[in-house]
Amino acid sequence: MNWLKKGRAKLSTIFRRERPTSEEVKWDTCVNCGQMIYHKEMVAAQYVCPHCGHHHKMPPKERFAALFDGASYDAIGVPKQADDPLKFRDKKKYVDRIKASRVETGEQDAVTVAEGKIGGIPAVVAIQSFAFMGGSLGIAAGDAFVAGALRAVNEKSAFVMITSSGGARMQEGILSLMQMPRTTVAVQMLREARLPYIVVLTDPTTGGVTASYAMLGDVQISEPGALIGFAGPRVIESTVREQLPKGFQRAEYLLEHGMIDMIVHRHDLAAKLGGLLNLLMGGRRDDRPAQLALPSPAKGKRAAAN
Amino acid sequence: MEAVLEFEKPIAELESKIRELKRLSDGGGVNVVDEVVRLEGKLEQLLRQTYKDLNPWQKTQVARHQRRPHFGDYLEGLFTDYTPLAGDRGFGDDQAILGGLARFRGEAVLVMGHEKGRDTETRLKHNFGMARPEGYRKAVRLMELADRFRLPLITLVDTAGAYPGVGAEERGQAEAIARSTEACLNLGVPLIACIVGEGGSGGAVALAAGNRVLMFEHAIYSVISPEGCASILWRSPDFAEVAATALKLTAQDLKRLKVIDDIVAEPLGGAHRDPAKAIDRLGTAIAGALDSLSGKSPETLRDERRRKFLAMGTAGVA
Numbered sequence: 317m318n319w320l321k322k323g324r325a326k327l328s329t330i331f332r333r334e335r336p337t338s339e340e341v342k343w344d345t346c347v348n349c350g351q352m353i354y355h356k357e358m359v360a361a362q363y364v365c366p367h368c369g370h371h372h373k374m375p376p377k378e379r380f381a382a383l384f385d386g387a388s389y390d391a392i393g394v395p396k397q398a399d400d401p402l403k404f405r406d407k408k409k410y411v412d413r414i415k416a417s418r419v420e421t422g423e424q425d426a427v428t429v430a431e432g433k434i435g436g437i438p439a440v441v442a443i444q445s446f447a448f449m450g451g452s453l454g455i456a457a458g459d460a461f462v463a464g465a466l467r468a469v470n471e472k473s474a475f476v477m478i479t480s481s482g483g484a485r486m487q488e489g490i491l492s493l494m495q496m497p498r499t500t501v502a503v504q505m506l507r508e509a510r511l512p513y514i515v516v517l518t519d520p521t522t523g524g525v526t527a528s529y530a531m532l533g534d535v536q537i538s539e540p541g542a543l544i545g546f547a548g549p550r551v552i553e554s555t556v557r558e559q560l561p562k563g564f565q566r567a568e569y570l571l572e573h574g575m576i577d578m579i580v581h582r583h584d585l586a587a588k589l590g591g592l593l594n595l596l597m598g599g600r601r602d603d604r605p606a607q608l609a610l611p612s613p614a615k616g617k618r619a620a621a622n
Numbered sequence: 623m624e625a626v627l628e629f630e631k632p633i634a635e636l637e638s639k640i641r642e643l644k645r646l647s648d649g650g651g652v653n654v655v656d657e658v659v660r661l662e663g664k665l666e667q668l669l670r671q672t673y674k675d676l677n678p679w680q681k682t683q684v685a686r687h688q689r690r691p692h693f694g695d696y697l698e699g700l701f702t703d704y705t706p707l708a709g710d711r712g713f714g715d716d717q718a719i720l721g722g723l724a725r726f727r728g729e730a731v732l733v734m735g736h737e738k739g740r741d742t743e744t745r746l747k748h749n750f751g752m753a754r755p756e757g758y759r760k761a762v763r764l765m766e767l768a769d770r771f772r773l774p775l776i777t778l779v780d781t782a783g784a785y786p787g788v789g790a791e792e793r794g795q796a797e798a799i800a801r802s803t804e805a806c807l808n809l810g811v812p813l814i815a816c817i818v819g820e821g822g823s824g825g826a827v828a829l830a831a832g833n834r835v836l837m838f839e840h841a842i843y844s845v846i847s848p849e850g851c852a853s854i855l856w857r858s859p860d861f862a863e864v865a866a867t868a869l870k871l872t873a874q875d876l877k878r879l880k881v882i883d884d885i886v887a888e889p890l891g892g893a894h895r896d897p898a899k900a901i902d903r904l905g906t907a908i909a910g911a912l913d914s915l916s917g918k919s920p921e922t923l924r925d926e927r928r929r930k931f932l933a934m935g936t937a938g939v940a
């Protein structure tokens with residue numbers, strides 16, 4: 317248990333348990349095959365069903381631990397902003413929805429960021445958690461994305477974004493929409509610093525998130541079976557009024573249509589990321605701008621004489 | 623076929639009364655000049671009163687008004703030598719986003735925008751202004767062209783949103799939108815984005831990440847339509863009016879939130895009542911925006927635009 321000593325993240329927060337006794341005997345049900353699975357077994361399997369291989373949603377802290385070398389990482393702080401800029405209320409007040417999500421998840425907002433090494437390469441990883449208001453993209457999530465990207469640029473680290481989101485956070489109106497160009501600028505900073513930006517799409521990733529940073533990766537990975545799209549399947553169904561093709565908007569369908577590079581099983585993700593980062597960061601790091609070495613064009617008469 | 627907006631009904635009644643009187647007087651005999659003048663005064667007062675503080679839902683309807691000027695009208699009113707360019711070089715030519723080379727007040731520019739169409743035939747042709755991936759890929763191609771030839775780019779945004787369809791998804795709608803937004807943010811030439819009608823979600827942003835974002839007084843710009851928002855958060859489209867208010871989608875809200883730079887005043891009674899005047903005012907605003915950016919280097923233009931969008935949501939919110 318070498319990583320116990322090296323692990324900088326507090327174990328108590330990785331394995332936070334409200335009621336340890338009930339947790340010990342908890343059973344989960346696979347949403348795909350319906351099999352009952354001992355919760356501890358599910359955690360050990362990184363929330364992949366041992367019976368059918370279905371990838372369930374995974375809490376961010378457990379993902380960090382699974383991805384970083386030796387489960388060792390540091391959280392990256394995100395500057396906190398005032399909640400609820402529009403004073404939004406629908407059936408409930410938006411501030412109450414945020415509070416409830418914070419209590420439920422133990423996170424500040426939908427995106428959490430940490431840094432460590434993957435395959436020996438320094439990397440910043442941001443994880444979007446569907447459990448926090450559907451992983452919706454608002455200012456706080458934008459802040460976290462930008463903070464992560466900036467950290468990567470400053471430290472010359474790779475940036476890995478693990479997405480899961482229903483799209484923009486409606487309760488922040490236009491300001492949530494503006495997180496699309498905002499996060500895109502952060503992606504451009506990574507590009508210009510020639511640092512790898514790898515996107516791992518997990519179930520589900522749709523809407524404004526897919527239409528911005530989630531589709532701009534240097535390498536696009538998806539977990540098996542993940543739903544990925546711009547419009548949600550129900551919206552499309554009601555627009556086109558016909559049955560959607562089998563497997564529509566699933567990872568395998570996107571791979572077939574050339575929208576992603578690969579589908580990677582969760583158990584292989586850390587190794588695959590490590591391999592990719594080593595290849596991407598293993599090239600000659602020449603910071604001079606690329607220049608074409610062409611002879612200067614011959615001028616009028618001489619060219620004609622030749 | 624022309625539906626009169628609910629809140630404009632008293633206005634429409636008065637307008638038809640005036641038209642009727644004028645028709646009578648044209649027939650000769652009856653002198654109704656005084657009465658017409660009186661009613662026209664009343665009409666102006668009514669328009670002023672009604673349009674002084676339209677609520678967000680009323681603005682939504684004005685922004686979508688069928689007689690509001692469209693891309694083609696702006697082209698005709700503000701640009702010369704328009705040379706349309708077509709196609710994404712991969713799949714097809716999307717008629718929901720049009721664009722090409724043109725001159726604006728003598729200067730060579732690239733102009734591009736959504737076209738919704740006006741009647742059944744043109745609406746189908748332009749898919750109601752809802753672009754598919756090839757539309758955004760054409761946009762990227764034109765933006766790169768503008769950049770290469772140092773042509774300022776003017777975009778006219780008027781869309782309910784990107785098209786939600788099977789083919790659109792299959793061909794990578796989300797990726798196409800993301801690349802188009804990124805292309806905006808890469809430009810080394812001025813990008814003046816004008817929200818002229820409906821600025822619907824990602825499909826609008828893809829053309830609107832500009833150095834200057836101008837918006838008509840009664841246009842809307844939102845993360846989701848009021849109807850869509852109501853269906854999701856209130857679980858009923860009947861709450862669209864409430865959602866429109868909650869979403870803060872008016873030009874006045876957006877200026878306060880520092881999402882847009884300038885509001886372009888519409889003629890009394892909205893752009894649909896006097897399209898020529900609306901078009902002219904937009905032209906003046908575009909010229910002013912271009913002037914304010916003249917002489918800036920490509921690097922400065924790119925840098926300023928990126929800084930502006932990197933700060934979105936973090937400034938001016940209180």
Ligand SMILES: [Zn+2]
Nearest residue numbers: 346349365368
């Ligand atoms: Zn299963």
